[in-house]
Amino acid sequence: MSFDKGMSNIKEIAGADGIHAVEAIQELHPDIHKYVVQFGFGEIYSRSELNKKQQEMITISCLITLGDTANQLKFHFKAALNVGITPKEIFGIIIHCIPYVGFPRVLNALQIAKEVIDEAEAL
Amino acid sequence: MSFDKGMSNIKEIAGADGIHAVEAIQELHPDIHKYVVQFGFGEIYSRSELNKKQQEMITISCLITLGDTANQLKFHFKAALNVGITPKEIFGIIIHCIPYVGFPRVLNALQIAKEVIDEAEAL
Amino acid sequence: MSFDKGMSNIKEIAGADGIHAVEAIQELHPDIHKYVVQFGFGEIYSRSELNKKQQEMITISCLITLGDTANQLKFHFKAALNVGITPKEIFGIIIHCIPYVGFPRVLNALQIAKEVIDEAEAL
Amino acid sequence: MSFDKGMSNIKEIAGADGIHAVEAIQELHPDIHKYVVQFGFGEIYSRSELNKKQQEMITISCLITLGDTANQLKFHFKAALNVGITPKEIFGIIIHCIPYVGFPRVLNALQIAKEVIDEAEAL
Amino acid sequence: MSFDKGMSNIKEIAGADGIHAVEAIQELHPDIHKYVVQFGFGEIYSRSELNKKQQEMITISCLITLGDTANQLKFHFKAALNVGITPKEIFGIIIHCIPYVGFPRVLNALQIAKEVIDEAEAL
Amino acid sequence: MSFDKGMSNIKEIAGADGIHAVEAIQELHPDIHKYVVQFGFGEIYSRSELNKKQQEMITISCLITLGDTANQLKFHFKAALNVGITPKEIFGIIIHCIPYVGFPRVLNALQIAKEVIDEAEAL
Numbered sequence: 001m002s003f004d005k006g007m008s009n010i011k012e013i014a015g016a017d018g019i020h021a022v023e024a025i026q027e028l029h030p031d032i033h034k035y036v037v038q039f040g041f042g043e044i045y046s047r048s049e050l051n052k053k054q055q056e057m058i059t060i061s062c063l064i065t066l067g068d069t070a071n072q073l074k075f076h077f078k079a080a081l082n083v084g085i086t087p088k089e090i091f092g093i094i095i096h097c098i099p100y101v102g103f104p105r106v107l108n109a110l111q112i113a114k115e116v117i118d119e120a121e122a123l
Numbered sequence: 124m125s126f127d128k129g130m131s132n133i134k135e136i137a138g139a140d141g142i143h144a145v146e147a148i149q150e151l152h153p154d155i156h157k158y159v160v161q162f163g164f165g166e167i168y169s170r171s172e173l174n175k176k177q178q179e180m181i182t183i184s185c186l187i188t189l190g191d192t193a194n195q196l197k198f199h200f201k202a203a204l205n206v207g208i209t210p211k212e213i214f215g216i217i218i219h220c221i222p223y224v225g226f227p228r229v230l231n232a233l234q235i236a237k238e239v240i241d242e243a244e245a246l
Numbered sequence: 247m248s249f250d251k252g253m254s255n256i257k258e259i260a261g262a263d264g265i266h267a268v269e270a271i272q273e274l275h276p277d278i279h280k281y282v283v284q285f286g287f288g289e290i291y292s293r294s295e296l297n298k299k300q301q302e303m304i305t306i307s308c309l310i311t312l313g314d315t316a317n318q319l320k321f322h323f324k325a326a327l328n329v330g331i332t333p334k335e336i337f338g339i340i341i342h343c344i345p346y347v348g349f350p351r352v353l354n355a356l357q358i359a360k361e362v363i364d365e366a367e368a369l
Numbered sequence: 370m371s372f373d374k375g376m377s378n379i380k381e382i383a384g385a386d387g388i389h390a391v392e393a394i395q396e397l398h399p400d401i402h403k404y405v406v407q408f409g410f411g412e413i414y415s416r417s418e419l420n421k422k423q424q425e426m427i428t429i430s431c432l433i434t435l436g437d438t439a440n441q442l443k444f445h446f447k448a449a450l451n452v453g454i455t456p457k458e459i460f461g462i463i464i465h466c467i468p469y470v471g472f473p474r475v476l477n478a479l480q481i482a483k484e485v486i487d488e489a490e491a492l
Numbered sequence: 493m494s495f496d497k498g499m500s501n502i503k504e505i506a507g508a509d510g511i512h513a514v515e516a517i518q519e520l521h522p523d524i525h526k527y528v529v530q531f532g533f534g535e536i537y538s539r540s541e542l543n544k545k546q547q548e549m550i551t552i553s554c555l556i557t558l559g560d561t562a563n564q565l566k567f568h569f570k571a572a573l574n575v576g577i578t579p580k581e582i583f584g585i586i587i588h589c590i591p592y593v594g595f596p597r598v599l600n601a602l603q604i605a606k607e608v609i610d611e612a613e614a615l
Numbered sequence: 616m617s618f619d620k621g622m623s624n625i626k627e628i629a630g631a632d633g634i635h636a637v638e639a640i641q642e643l644h645p646d647i648h649k650y651v652v653q654f655g656f657g658e659i660y661s662r663s664e665l666n667k668k669q670q671e672m673i674t675i676s677c678l679i680t681l682g683d684t685a686n687q688l689k690f691h692f693k694a695a696l697n698v699g700i701t702p703k704e705i706f707g708i709i710i711h712c713i714p715y716v717g718f719p720r721v722l723n724a725l726q727i728a729k730e731v732i733d734e735a736e737a738l
Contacts, residue, residue: 025476028483029460031293036472039285040222047277049215054180058216061184062223063473067683068436072473091644092172093181099163100185102594103651104678104687107640114643148599151606152583154662159595162654170646186596190314191559195596214275225471226282227309227318230271237274286468295461300426304462307430308469313560337521338418339427345409346431348717349528350555350564353517360520394722397729398706400539405718408531416523432719437682441719532714541707549669550708553676554715584664585673591655592677 003034006042013045013052014079021075052083060093064109065101073109077116087117126157129165136168136175137202144198175206183216187232188224196232200239210240249280252288259291259298260325267321298329306339310355311347319355323362333363372403375411382414382421383448390444421452429462433478434470442478446485456486495526498534505537505544506571513567544575552585556601557593565601569608579609618649621657628660628667629694636690667698675708679724680716688724692731702732 010018022041026033045055059076063069080090090113098106133141145164149156168178182199186192203213213236221229256264268287272279291301305322309315326336336359344352379387391410395402414424428445432438449459459482467475502510514533518525537547551568555561572582582605590598625633637656641648660670674691678684695705705728713721 025479028479029464032460032464032467032475032479035285035289035464035467036222036476039281039289040472043281043285044219044222047215047218049211050219054177054212054215055219057177057180058184058219059223061181062188062220062471065185065188066223066436066471066473067681068477069473071476088172089177091647092170092177095170095644095647095650096167096173096178096181097185098594098647098650099159099167100182100189100594100596102590102592102677102681103655104592104681104684106647107651107687108683110640110643110647148602151602152587155583155587155590155598155602158587158590158654158658159599162650162658163595166650166654185594189559189594189596190312191600192596195599214278218275218278218281221278221281221471223471223473225308225312225467225469226286227312227315227469229278230282230317231314233271233274233278282468290465290468293461293464295457296465300423300458300461301465303423303426304430304465305469307427308434308466311431311434312469313558334418335423337524338416338423341416341521341524341527342413342419342424342427343431344524344527344717345405345413346428346435346717346719348554348558348713348715349532350558350561350715352524353528353564354560356517356520356524394725397725398710401706401710401713401721401725404531404535404710404713405722408527408535409718412527412531431717435682435717435719437723438719440722528714536711536714539707539710541703542711546669546672546704546707547711549672550676550711551715553673554680554712557677557680558716580664581669584662584669587662588659588665588670588673589677591651591659592674592681 002038002042002046004042005046006037006040009041009045010037013041013056013083014075015082017078018075018082053080053085056080056083056085057089057093060090060109061097064094064097064105067105067108070108070112073112074116077113078120081117081120087121090117125161125165125169127165128169129160129163132164132168133160136164136179136206137198138205140201141198141205176203176208179203179206179208180212180216183213183232184220187217187220187228190228190231193231193235196235197239200236201243204240204243210244213240248284248288248292250288251292252283252286255287255291256283259287259302259329260321261328263324264321264328299326299331302326302329302331303335303339306336306355307343310340310343310351313351313354316354316358319358320362323359324366327363327366333367336363371407371411371415373411374415375406375409378410378414379406382410382425382452383444384451386447387444387451422449422454425449425452425454426458426462429459429478430466433463433466433474436474436477439477439481442481443485446482447489450486450489456490459486494530494534494538496534497538498529498532501533501537502529505533505548505575506567507574509570510567510574545572545577548572548575548577549581549585552582552601553589556586556589556597559597559600562600562604565604566608569605570612573609573612579613582609617653617657617661619657620661621652621655624656624660625652628656628671628698629690630697632693633690633697668695668700671695671698671700672704672708675705675724676712679709679712679720682720682723685723685727688727689731692728693735696732696735702736705732 063072186195309318432441555564678688
């Protein structure tokens with residue numbers, strides 16, 4: 001089932017922290033939680049065209065471009081590290097967005113990435 | 124020099140068609156052309172954190188999210204095929220954007236991708 | 247099942263024209279078609295908090311705000327008429343967006359709405 | 370006069386809290402305050418095509434889609450409750466936006482809606 | 493009166509072509525036309541903090557950043573020339589947007605600017 | 616050299632505070648810092664089509680339209696005052712954006728502008 005697959009994908013991608021972050025949506029609205037887990041993580045992240053690293057690279061690029069996605073970037077920078085994207089590659093993604101979205105979106109993302117990476121390296 | 128590196132990157136990424144597309148910018152404004160070649164393709168695409176396939180995946184994700192980027196998507200779907208991203212992976216990128224940007228942006232991109240891929244497969 | 251529910255919602259909301267428009271997505275990519283029908287129209291449009299008129303009002307407001315959604319606006323202005331939103335109400339929605347998104351988005355939407363409404367009234 | 374009509378619309382839609390929030394704009398810049406009251410609330414919210422519930426549904430949809438509108442969403446979720454939109458309908462609006470704008474915008478709005486609704490229900 | 497002031501501002505800023513373009517809105521919806529003329533051109537363009545050249549520079553920057561504004565950019569590039577912004581300055585505005593909005597928005601605007609300027613210089 | 620020109624432009628435009636703000640980027644990522652200084656401030660702000668006041672007017676208009684740019688607006692409202700844009704003109708820019716981007720973006724910018732201007736006047 002997609003929901004169970006979604007939960008196991010979240011665990012694989014984002015670890016215990018990720019499970020916890022998604023549970024917070026459960027408290028806000030059970031159906032939105034269901035859609036995030038079932039459609040987002042269960043259906044879309046289970047597809048086979050791309051591997052987990054590629055999926056997270058695309059996710060991060062979308063979030064940087066959208067703007068006003070600080071919480072989501074925090075979640076997905078952690079997830080990126082978790083699936084094996086290196087800090088160097090994270091900065092590479094952020095830098096690669098510059099010609100397409102300009103500096104303001106990139107500088108906002110950079111600050112969040114730095115905090116997530118510093119915290120991960122301090123462990 | 125960044126400009127020469129930019130021209131060789133464009134040729135590698137986007138082939139003769141790409142060179143032609145970028146020359147059209149030259150006719151519109153020589154300095155914007157210079158910035159596209161030198162900063163965009165020369166500097167950013169020469170970085171070593173990501174390989175060409177990863178760079179194009181990120182570029183496409185930014186363009187889908189931005190919207191109003193039909194010309195740029197056409198260029199970069201061709202470039203994606205050129206650097207070895209398969210049609211299946213291109214559709215995978217587009218699908219992966221759904222939970223982050225919604226269906227309208229994705230359906231616009233899908234139509235352009237289909238045209239580029241059909242044309243490439245007809246050759 | 248959500249897919250069948252999606253198809254019947256599309257028929258109810260958007261009529262034969264709507265079915266045809268969604269079939270075009272099927273030719274572009276069967277899985278994106280499946281997600282549009284199953285998740286979009288099957289799951290979301292089957293929810294009970296809002297009636298069909300309210301759902302279309304919200305959809306149109308999102309599309310106007312997003313920009314670069316001409317095809318989607320055409321589909322949903324037709325759907326709006328179909329579920330009983332009057333032309334006067336459609337213009338009311340567009341006008342109500344002005345203070346939130348400014349004139350450019352509104353004027354683009356207005357032109358499309360006028361064409362859809364004129365065409366519907368010519369029948 | 371539009372200005373007086375604007376003030377009475379704000380009172381009707383958003384209550385004493387709303388009046389207070391709009392007064393804060395007065396302190397920032399009297400002319401922007403005048404435009405918000407006169408053009409926004411006086412002119413646009415006085416139109417007859419849509420009722421107050423429909424107007425707030427559209428407003429909220431625009432704000433969710435735009436992003437970076439936390440203050441405005443807080444104001445208009447309160448206003449929504451005030452004009453008779455139920456908490457269930459508010460969540461319905463937010464959920465209906467998912468296929469058009471994606472999860473990040475929706476999750477940001479959800480958190481704000483939950484806070485406003487919890488606070489209203491605690492009274 | 494704001495409406496008359498709006499019409500005379502449109503004439504001053506955008507000439508006979510501008511009057512014609514705004515009349516097209518009148519045929520689409522008389523009230524939206526009224527708001528464009530009265531609030532947009534009558535009220536906002538009559539303010540004294542900025543001169544006409546500065547107003548058009550700001551307008552163009554907003555439109556480039558928004559995206560999906562081809563019609564509006566055409567109108568305001570013509571208006572820019574009309575109020576004494578030189579072609580060189582128009583290209584300067586477009587170039588100055590690069591670091592803030594990225595190349596895709598800028599390249600779309602550049603093509604429109606070039607057409608408007610070439611047409612003006614051919615007269 | 617562009618980098619040195621960039622540093623001297625930052626100093627001229629944004630003073631000691633500006634230098635400090637840009638140094639913070641250096642700590643986040645040296646190459647992004649280099650691109651901001653060299654390409655952004657060194658190359659783009661050294662162009663001759665527009666003067667510093669015009670450049671800042673365009674920058675501010677882009678940032679207001681983009682949204683989610685609080686840090687960047689703070690920097691550039693200070694820079695605007697520094698290059699001789701008056702508080703009255705800053706409010707004029709913000710007001711001029713209303714018809715193009717709507718009230719939410721404008722009200723967010725207004726609050727930041729007011730804080731920057733009040734602080735500057737308190738010195």
